[in-house]
Amino acid sequence: MSLFNPEDPFEIDLISITERAAVFNVEIKRINAKMDNAIMSYKDFVTYIEAILAISNSTSDYWKLNVVNDNKFLTKKQSVLLENPEDINERLIATFEYHVVYNISYAVPVLCFDVWNQNGSRISLEDYWKYNKHLRDFNMHDTLTQTDHPALNRPIFAFHPCKTHEILKGFARTSKNPIVSWLSVVRHFVHLELLETYIKNC
């Protein structure tokens, strides 16, 4: 028996994952609606990452497509031997997991990554800088930060999307796949290997 009007506007609000997904979808619609001045719609983003995935599969590369809460993103795991440019004896094998995710508020792709040692402990940003010449030369400290993963809602390293915006603008009209063009620029900062095949085909 229900005592009271079932159409009570009052709602128990739990921010559940499904609700987050719903919010995400609404946001996507909102952003797509004003696409004229935005750089990349979510729809375009998906088209581009699917193109990358196709090339990856044909070359046995390791990009994988993930779908979480209706949110598609690419990931790839890759290990690299890092050397401290100042002390060649200081070397370590780092494993990166790259995520190419869509950021709805900036309407751009974001390159996120986790990086850990061979023993599974995470490498801090400070330690990471020590091994990356590019980061230091380009003064990228400010753009590389810890942030929440847009789809997984957990902390992860990422390049702040404001810079992405700048870089993408340069490719917006010319590139067949702006995500590949953008990755070819930022990959140096995170040791991301990008086969020539991607650049050739995009």
Place this chain on the structure above:
Amino acid sequence: MASEKSLSYVPLSSAINPSFFSKLSQLKLEVLKSEEKFVPIWGYTKLINDLNLPVNLIEVDSTSFNLHFLEHETHIPFYGNVQNVNTIEKFKNCDKQLLVDLEGAKFHEKLMNGDILKNPSLINWFHLLTYADLKKYQLYYWFAFPVLQNIVLRIARTCNITEEFSDNLVNDLYNEFKKLDSNQKPYFAVVKLQNFVQVNSLYETCNDWSFFKERELYFAFINFAPADNVGSNLRLYAACLVHFHPDLGNTEVNFIALNLGRNKDGVTLKSSTVYKLKLPDNASIDWSRWLGWEKNEKKNMGPRFVNLKKSIDPEEIMELSTDLNLKLMKWNMVPNLNLNKIKAAKCLLLGAGTLGCAVARSLLGWGVRHMTFVDYGVVNSSNPVRQSLFTFQDVLDSKPKAQAAADCLKSIHPGVVTKGYQMSIPMPGHLVNGEDIQEAIESVEKLDKLIDTHDVIFLLLDSREGRWLPTVLGARKQKIVINAALGFDSYLIMRHGIHVENATTPQAHNTSSRDLKSISGVNLGCYFCNDVVAPGNSTKDRTLDQQCTVTRPGVSQIAGAYAAELAVSLLVHDKGVAAPAYYSSKNNELDVDETEPSVLGLVPHSIRGFISSFEQFCPATEKFTNCTACSQFVMKNLFLNGTQFLLSIFNDSKQLERISEVPKYCDSIDNEAILDEEFSDWEIK
């Protein structure tokens, strides 16, 4: 390269994915507990190695514990066992040589019974010894990639694959390789013919050995080291081949160390190497002596150690450690405890004062993840010292108590789903008219919905009449209702019975033995059952010190803790809200085993305690037929007239007594007797 040189090998290298530790913890907590048995796990390495790595990494992660390995297209599996020992001493002192020798003996068994020949990917194997300190997020671990001791392979000749195979044949080889079953991919045989290559499994080769041994035959394997080096697995492979074909002993045999790479056209094998190697004599191979423990970061023979505290998401750590404490309790003290039932329980806390705060803290400790607060007040300056979820800042912000309590829970444990509602609960005798009517209706509806969507309702309000509406609704909706009330130095915690349609009058106490009596949980009395007078406006005539609830500070902590413990005992009881309450009619001590206990023990009806004498006892009483809250009369009126009925009660509490036919009841019984009866419950033996 010089001939007649012995090969040098690159040992394999292990890598732990951060997700591995969480999974191992879970395995230990939920499955292994304090067992130290071997658990089969997968390791894997990439088919195409990353560019500048000195050797392939054999990685383990959370998927390592899966039944099947699913990434055959891009990765090569390694078969292994993990053994997690319980103490650091055991980890340090156990005989490592014996361990690999014993595991090696198992491998040898598989070789003898033909398993290896049918599935040569078993040659890729490892053992992992761990000691996980779950509380500190520390992991001691040591991988072994066992190989036989004393296997010497001499190089007779070596060259790049393109020197012996044309480009077309190399491409052909890759295409044939791709067609192999995933278990055959790491080790197989290649026959070189004029215009093409033929790829066969080791099994096929062995079955038709007299044919194959006359061909231009190469034994291929995936090389885990970069080109020009060889992974240490080659030695075990060679020993297995000599076992399959003893006539290969002391002869020179062709091998192809496959190194997959990528070029413009896709995947290529062009950096692979051909070796002509002199194999040892079959009789000289000692299958009982193994080695292969991995060196640590310092290049010493020793285990590795990692502290993963900083590597795991802090929220995950919080979640893990809360669960850890509970699970330790579970498997040490109460193995049958259903923690998930507690974790899933949605709790509604009506009142976010001293009691609300205390109950919430205890529930949090139990792993309850869903708590909703309802309170009308804002945090004032007298609150923070007694009410454990508030701070001085909340006073400055004049934060609503319900919100402040929810925010605080979140800051203690971000994984909690919690919300606070600032609203008043309509009460009998607190007049509702004019504009207030709409507000009262809305409050009733809100409360109704909140009770609907929660499993356990805590009545932690500071007035008697505020408990009336939630008591009525909770009984009606058959929820677990836990009521806590404080005096200056006394407390009462009780659970309520529930309303059952067309119920007959409560059964008399069942006697099971001696003076032991029980009442079904359904028929237990509510807070109002012992009162003949309907709840009215109890704050109206009070002086100031009566209006503030003045209690000894410890009382609310004790009562809050009992309220939470009673709720949890009830939640894990097989009969839930219907769990019977047992009591001794002569106030004798109860034998818990005779009381249909939950896994946590006795589930009493009520707990009454007195701090002045530090005494406590657990009486049980049945529903009162003429109760002004839980009786059939009230339920019937609520059913028939809903909100209208409630509004009329808010305006005139005396009506309740009429509805419950209390005057009739009073006429029939003399007041002295009621008091006596109640008092006998209270008396200490």
